Amino acid sequence: MIAQALADGIFTGAIIALGAIGVTFTLEIMRFANFAHGELLTWGAYLALVVVAFAGPGTPTGPFSFGWQLLAAALVAAVLTGLAAWAVDTLVFRRLRRQGAMPLTMVFAAFGAALVMRHLILLIWGPQSHYYTRELQIAVELLPGVRVLPDQIFIVGLALAAMIALHVFLVRSRTGMAMRAMAESPALAQVCGIEVDAVVRLTWIISGALAAFAGVFTGLTPQLHPEIGFNLLLSLFAAAILGGTGSLAGAVVGGFLVGLAENLSLLVINPGYKGAMPFLLLLVILLLRPQGIFGQRT
Amino acid sequence: MVTQEPHLRVLDLVAGYVRGLPVVHGLSIEVARGEIVTLIGPNGAGKSTLLKAIAGLIAIEGGQVRLDGRQITALPAHQVVSAGIGFVPQTGNIFTTLTVHENLTVGAHVVRAPLSERLERAYALFAPLAARRGLRARTLSGGERQMLAIARALMTDPSLLMLDEPTAGLAPVVVEEVFRRLNALARAGIAVLMVEQNAKAALSVSDRGYVLAEGKNRFEGPAAALLDDPGVAEAFLGGRRISGPSG
Numbered sequence: 031m032i033a034q035a036l037a038d039g040i041f042t043g044a045i046i047a048l049g050a051i052g053v054t055f056t057l058e059i060m061r062f063a064n065f066a067h068g069e070l071l072t073w074g075a076y077l078a079l080v081v082v083a084f085a086g087p088g089t090p091t092g093p094f095s096f097g098w099q100l101l102a103a104a105l106v107a108a109v110l111t112g113l114a115a116w117a118v119d120t121l122v123f124r125r126l127r128r129q130g131a132m133p134l135t136m137v138f139a140a141f142g143a144a145l146v147m148r149h150l151i152l153l154i155w156g157p158q159s160h161y162y163t164r165e166l167q168i169a170v171e172l173l174p175g176v177r178v179l180p181d182q183i184f185i186v187g188l189a190l191a192a193m194i195a196l197h198v199f200l201v202r203s204r205t206g207m208a209m210r211a212m213a214e215s216p217a218l219a220q221v222c223g224i225e226v227d228a229v230v231r232l233t234w235i236i237s238g239a240l241a242a243f244a245g246v247f248t249g250l251t252p253q254l255h256p257e258i259g260f261n262l263l264l265s266l267f268a269a270a271i272l273g274g275t276g277s278l279a280g281a282v283v284g285g286f287l288v289g290l291a292e293n294l295s296l297l298v299i300n301p302g303y304k305g306a307m308p309f310l311l312l313l314v315i316l317l318l319r320p321q322g323i324f325g326q327r328t
Numbered sequence: 329m330v331t332q333e334p335h336l337r338v339l340d341l342v343a344g345y346v347r348g349l350p351v352v353h354g355l356s357i358e359v360a361r362g363e364i365v366t367l368i369g370p371n372g373a374g375k376s377t378l379l380k381a382i383a384g385l386i387a388i389e390g391g392q393v394r395l396d397g398r399q400i401t402a403l404p405a406h407q408v409v410s411a412g413i414g415f416v417p418q419t420g421n422i423f424t425t426l427t428v429h430e431n432l433t434v435g436a437h438v439v440r441a442p443l444s445e446r447l448e449r450a451y452a453l454f455a456p457l458a459a460r461r462g463l464r465a466r467t468l469s470g471g472e473r474q475m476l477a478i479a480r481a482l483m484t485d486p487s488l489l490m491l492d493e494p495t496a497g498l499a500p501v502v503v504e505e506v507f508r509r510l511n512a513l514a515r516a517g518i519a520v521l522m523v524e525q526n527a528k529a530a531l532s533v534s535d536r537g538y539v540l541a542e543g544k545n546r547f548e549g550p551a552a553a554l555l556d557d558p559g560v561a562e563a564f565l566g567g568r569r570i571s572g573p574s575g
Contacts, residue, residue: 204433204434204437207426207430207433207434208434208437210423210425210426210430211423211426211430211434213425214423214424214425214426215420215423217385217417217420218417218420218421218422218423219434220384220385220405220406221383221385221405221409221415221417221421221481222409222434222435222437222480223405223406223409223410223437223438223484224406224434224437225404225406
């Protein structure tokens, strides 16, 4: 039972980590809590659905329920969601930043943006569930007593690959260094000749792209509905805060820990309370270690 | 004789943090290549504001900034860097979460060419940094941090280096070291403009100085003359602060 919960936790954790990276980046570089981030997951999932509607999910390849078309759809959705995130910033958040808006103003603006984004999905695709593929998958027994879907293994692998690629980019590339510099001090970054708007744009594109992956992965196991992103929002914030908001590693470790905690808790509590878990976690984290695992107490 | 256009010319500059409430009211200064110019004056005189305005970090409401005859008034900060101005702010002038090497690399952000040569030159010029290139900048001592901040600003090969209180909080030996290095940079042909609380020491290594008060020029002249001026000495070089002629 515990082993199964651990496996499920790792799977949920990979998706939460992908979303939490974007939340952390927004907190660090744009310096506000983007409560519309969950909607980027939803938009990513639905944009991939559009591509799948045209190209089909593809013939199932190997043990997986989808073919290369779905992966191509996820990539297209990642690019489009990245651009959408930047567009929302240009339309809403940047204007407020330029006026020197208070953090609370940004929070309310983000809630407003989230409502509009979610209801646009409802308007276009309706409240019903959608599926990328109708293929049935049989869980494989990975270890004795641990059953997972091949799709889930694939998703965890792809998520980890994306995180490693991002890490290499941040550490090795000059653009990645500029992003880390901006996160520490926008004023000094400007003095170094870094164009703030360019870093902000790139940050949105990366955050949106990772959110789209998280959305597609959520939609693949097993369905899409207009609230898949919103339902994950608290978990994303719990992960970002637990990690200590500030580093990629923090968001990733935070994501996996929140995923594990949510699934392990089901062993002892009624699954009906699952929705309360992220709340509870957030409370416990803020009480015990508000600066997060990797954060420094100031 | 034709007067040559100085390297940096600031004319009647009006600037501040909030539009309509300027801190600097019509300041004019000049800095030639190879020259060290120091700005002194009481707190709130507009010294730091002037540097930030030149660097493109705050809004300029009037007047002009020209570098080598080229208008750079109110260019965005990253274009000011490309134009050839290096700036070492007073506080938060290094990225503490980045390594020494990354700080220097980020300092050269506007340089598109490979950086290995520039990096090696920086390490040759500031030897203590070479041994610490892989360490996070937060582990450096105060003197090393200031070295890193200056080395970082030099990564773009600026023709004008601006420093806001480069010796604040440093031990006397390190202060001397910083001034010695600025002297060497000026002899290499860079124009150096600095703001200093440590006015006596700064003027003694400077060619010229400006005394600012309430956002305006009060005195200017060769550094030696300012050091000898009894009025300047009393007001700004360790004497008590005097108020303006009317008060």
